[in-house]
Amino acid sequence: MLNAIEVEDLAKKYGDIEAVRGIGFTVGAGEIFGFLGPNGAGKTTTIKILCTLLQPTSGRARLAGLDVATSPGDVRRRIGVIFQDPALDDRLTAEENLMLHAVAYRVPRAERAGRIAEALRFVDLHERGRDLTRTFSGGMKRRLEIARGLIHRPEILFLDEPTTGLDPQTRARTWEVLRALRRDFGTTLFLTTHYMDEAENCDRIAVIDHGKIVALDTPAALKQRVGKDLVTARSAEPEPLARLLSEKYGITSTPAEGGLSFLVEEGDAFIVKLLTADHPPLGGISVRRPTLDDVFLSLTGRQIREEGAEGQFARLRAIARRRG
Amino acid sequence: MIEVVYALWRRDMVKFVRDRRSLITSMVRPFLWLLAFGFGLRASVRLPGAGGDFVSFLVPGLAAMTVLFSSMFAAISIVWEREFGFLKELLVAPIPRGAIVTAKLCAGSATATVEAGLMLALSPLAGARFSVLGAIAALPLLALFGMSVNALGIVVAARMKSFEGFGSVVNFVIQPIFFLSGALYPIDSLPRALRAVVLVNPMSYVVDAVRGLCLGRHSFPIALDVAVALAAALAFGALARQAFNKMEV
Numbered sequence: 397m398l399n400a401i402e403v404e405d406l407a408k409k410y411g412d413i414e415a416v417r418g419i420g421f422t423v424g425a426g427e428i429f430g431f432l433g434p435n436g437a438g439k440t441t442t443i444k445i446l447c448t449l450l451q452p453t454s455g456r457a458r459l460a461g462l463d464v465a466t467s468p469g470d471v472r473r474r475i476g477v478i479f480q481d482p483a484l485d486d487r488l489t490a491e492e493n494l495m496l497h498a499v500a501y502r503v504p505r506a507e508r509a510g511r512i513a514e515a516l517r518f519v520d521l522h523e524r525g526r527d528l529t530r531t532f533s534g535g536m537k538r539r540l541e542i543a544r545g546l547i548h549r550p551e552i553l554f555l556d557e558p559t560t561g562l563d564p565q566t567r568a569r570t571w572e573v574l575r576a577l578r579r580d581f582g583t584t585l586f587l588t589t590h591y592m593d594e595a596e597n598c599d600r601i602a603v604i605d606h607g608k609i610v611a612l613d614t615p616a617a618l619k620q621r622v623g624k625d626l627v628t629a630r631s632a633e634p635e636p637l638a639r640l641l642s643e644k645y646g647i648t649s650t651p652a653e654g655g656l657s658f659l660v661e662e663g664d665a666f667i668v669k670l671l672t673a674d675h676p677p678l679g680g681i682s683v684r685r686p687t688l689d690d691v692f693l694s695l696t697g698r699q700i701r702e703e704g705a706e707g708q709f710a711r712l713r714a715i716a717r718r719r720g
Numbered sequence: 721m722i723e724v725v726y727a728l729w730r731r732d733m734v735k736f737v738r739d740r741r742s743l744i745t746s747m748v749r750p751f752l753w754l755l756a757f758g759f760g761l762r763a764s765v766r767l768p769g770a771g772g773d774f775v776s777f778l779v780p781g782l783a784a785m786t787v788l789f790s791s792m793f794a795a796i797s798i799v800w801e802r803e804f805g806f807l808k809e810l811l812v813a814p815i816p817r818g819a820i821v822t823a824k825l826c827a828g829s830a831t832a833t834v835e836a837g838l839m840l841a842l843s844p845l846a847g848a849r850f851s852v853l854g855a856i857a858a859l860p861l862l863a864l865f866g867m868s869v870n871a872l873g874i875v876v877a878a879r880m881k882s883f884e885g886f887g888s889v890v891n892f893v894i895q896p897i898f899f900l901s902g903a904l905y906p907i908d909s910l911p912r913a914l915r916a917v918v919l920v921n922p923m924s925y926v927v928d929a930v931r932g933l934c935l936g937r938h939s940f941p942i943a944l945d946v947a948v949a950l951a952a953a954l955a956f957g958a959l960a961r962q963a964f965n966k967m968e969v
Contacts, residue, residue: 447812472814483805487735499727500813544809 398461400425400552400584401446406455408441415441417607418455423586423600425551428578430598431588432688438607439588440480443556446586447477460551473501476550480557482537486530490521490540493529494547501548515543519573535566542573546581553577555587559594571597592688601688605696615688622686622694625663630655630679637676644674655679724815728823729830732797736831746790746835747842750782754846757904768906779840779848780930781903783855783862784923786839787832788898791866792890794828795873799886802967821961824874829866836862854933861933864949865926871956878963896921903927908939922952 401423408416416438423429431439444450446457448468457464459471484493491512498508516522519539529537538558545553558574559567575597577583587598595601596615603611603618611618631637634649634656641647641658649658655678660666663683670676736743758775765774801807810820840855873890880886900914901923907915918924929945932938938945 449808449812469814472812475812477808477812479805479808481805483807483809485731485801485806486804487738488731492731492734496727496731497809497813500724500810500815502814 398425399423400427400460401429401586402458403446404456406442406445406457407453408438408445408450409453414607416445416452419602419604419607419609420455421602421609421612423584425584426578426582428574428585428597428599429587430595430601431586431604432590432592432595432601432692433588433604434590437604439590439604440556442604443477443554443586443588447475447554448472473548474551476545476548476553478538478541478545478553478555478558480560482534482541484529484537484540484544486532487528489526489528490516490532490543491525493540494544497544497547503548511547515546518546518576519543520569535562535569538562538566538570539573542570542577546577549581550583552584552586555585557589558587559589559591567594592692595688603692603695610695611691618688618691619686622690624659624661625686626657626684626690627660627663627667627681628652628655628657628684629676629681631677632679633677637678640674640676721816721819725819725823725826728810728820729827732794732823732827733830736827736834743835743838746786747839749789750786750839751842751846753782753785754778754843754848758846768909773849775846776848776850776935777906777931778904779843779850780858780934781901781927782843783836783840783858784865784901784927784930785898785903786836787829787862787866788869788894788923790835791828791832791869792873792894794831795824795870795877796883796886796890798824798874798877798964799880799883803883817965818961821874821957821964825867825870825957825960828870828873829863832866832869833859833863850934851936854935855930858930858933861926861929861946861949864953865923868922868949868952868956871953871960874960875956875963878960878967897923900924901927902939906939922948925949 399422404420405418407418445452462470494512602609638649647658649656758778762774876889925945925948928938
C-alpha cells in the first residue's frame with residue numbers, strides 16, 4: 397500500500413528566514429501523525445506546503461504518490477484541510493457551508509444531501525443545520541469544519557491546531573470524532589499541535605523545533621527515551637536527604653516547593669529501596685512518569701511555549717474588528 | 721466548473737438578499753445627489769440642446785455611480801474573506817482560481833445592477849422622466865460596467881492586508897472616475913484638456929450610453945460605448961485574475 401505522505405528534504409525560506417529546514421518523514425495510510433512543536437517552529441508552513449497553498453523552496457512532498465508542487469489539482473481532490481482559524485462563511489447556514497463544499501469537491505449531486513445530513517449527525521450538529529454559522533460557539537464551528545472535512549471523504553485530513561482555544565469537553569469530543577473518522581473511513585490524519593496531551597492521541601509524533609525534526613517516534617517510545625521518572629519528596633529538612641542521594645546514589649536533586657525533586661529510573665522501585673534502607677525523614681513522596689513535556693524539554697532544552705499574550709491580543713482585535 | 725461558479729455566485733447573492741438593510745442604504749447616496757444636486761442646481765442650469773430637465777439628466781449618471789460605488793466596494797469581500805479565513809477553504813479546494821474570480825465579478829456586478837435598477841425605478845418619485853424601455857435596455861450595460869469596476873476592486877483588494885487600506889485606496893480611485901465621467905454634466909462643452917481626461921475614462925462611455933438609451937441624448941455612437949464597456953470588462957477582468965493568482969494567503 398502507498399504511503400499517505402512522503403516528504404523528502406523539504407525546505408521553505410521567506411527571504412532570509414528559514415521556516416522549514418530540510419525535513420523528511422513518511423506517514424502510513426490510516427495513521428494519526430502529529431507534528432508537535434512550539435508556535436513558530438514551522439508547523440503551519442509545513443502543512444501549507446502539503447496542502448498546496450505554498451510552494452516549497454526545495455525538496456519534495458508526495459501525497460498518495462502525487463507531487464504537491466506539480467499536481468496540486470489532483471492532490472486537492474484527495475485531501476481535506478481544517479485550518480487553525482475557522483474558515484467558514486459565517487453569514488451562511490451550516491448546511492449552506494457544507495453544500496458549497498460538496499459542489500466545490502464535485503460530490504455527485506444525488507449524494508450531496510445524504511452526505512451533508514450524515515456529516516452533521518457525525519459531529520452532533522444535525523439540529524443546527526439551518527442556523528447561520530455566526531450564531532455558533534467556537535467549539536460548534538470547529539465541529540462543523542470537521543463535518544465539512546468529511547463531505548468529500550478525503551484520503552488524508554490535515555488539521556492545523558485542531559483544538560486550540562477549545563474548552564476541555566469540546567476538545568475531548570473533537571478527539572472522539574477524529575478517532576471515529578479513522579475507524580469508520582480509514583482516513584489518514586495529519587495534525588499539528590503544541591499541546592502535549594493532544595499529541596498523546598497520535599500513533600507517531602514528529603517533534604519539530606526551529607524548522608527541524610528533532611525526534612520522530614511513538615509517544616510511548618519518546619517518553620521511554622527520557623527514561624527517568626520524576627520523584628518529588630516533601631520534607632521539612634531536605635538537606636540531609638539531598639546529601640544522602642548524592643553520596644550514596646549519585647543523584648543530583650533540585651530544591652522544590654516544600655522539599656526536593658530528582659530524576660531516577662524506575663522511580664517506584666527506587667522509593668521502596670530508599671525508604672527501607674535509609675529511613676529518611678519524609679513528609680510524603682510522589683512519582684510521576686515522564687510526559688511529552690519532559691520529552692520536549694530534554695530534546696530542546698526548553699519548555700514548550702504556551703500561546704503568548706500577543707497571540708491572544710491579535711485574536712481579540714480580530715473579534716473587535718468583526719463586530720465593528 | 722460552471723456549477724462551481726454558479727454555487728459561488730449564489731453564495732454572494734444569498735447574502736445580499738439576506739442583508740436587506742444594505743439595499744436600502746445603497747439608495748441614500750444616489751438620492752442625496754439627485755435631490756440636493758438636481759433640485760439645488762435645476763433652476764440655474766441650462767442644458768445645451770432641446771429637452772433639458774436637469775433632474776432627469778442626472779438619473780443615468782447616478783445609476784452608473786450606484787454601480788461604481790456598490791461594485792467597487794463589493795470587492796472588499798476578498799479582504800474580508802482572506803482576513804477571516806474563508807478564502808483558504810476555497811483555495812485548497814480543487815477549483816481553479818479563475819472560477820473564484822469569475823463568480824466574484826458576476827456577483828459584484830449583479831448586486832450593483834439590482835441596486836441601480838431599484839434606483840432607476842424609484843427616481844420618477846423625485847420627478848425624473850425617461851424612457852422605461854431604454855432604462856431596461858441599459859441594465860446589461862450597467863452590469864458589464866459593474867464587472868470592470870469589481871475587477872478593479874479585486875486588483876486593489878488582492879494587494880491589501882487591511883480594510884482601512886482598501887477603503888483609502890478605493891476612495892482615491894473612485895472619486896476621479898466618478899467626477900471625470902460626465903455623470904453630472906454634459907461633456908461636449910468641456911475645456912479641451914478636461915475633455916481629453918474624460919475621454920480616457922471608461923465610465924464616460926457607460927454614462928453616455930445609459931443617457932442615450934434613457935433620454936435619447938448622447939455624445940458618442942452607442943456601439944462605441946458598448947465596445948468600450950466590453951473592452952474595459954475584459955481588460956480589468958484579466959488584471960483581476962492575474963492579481964488574484966499572485967495573491968498570497
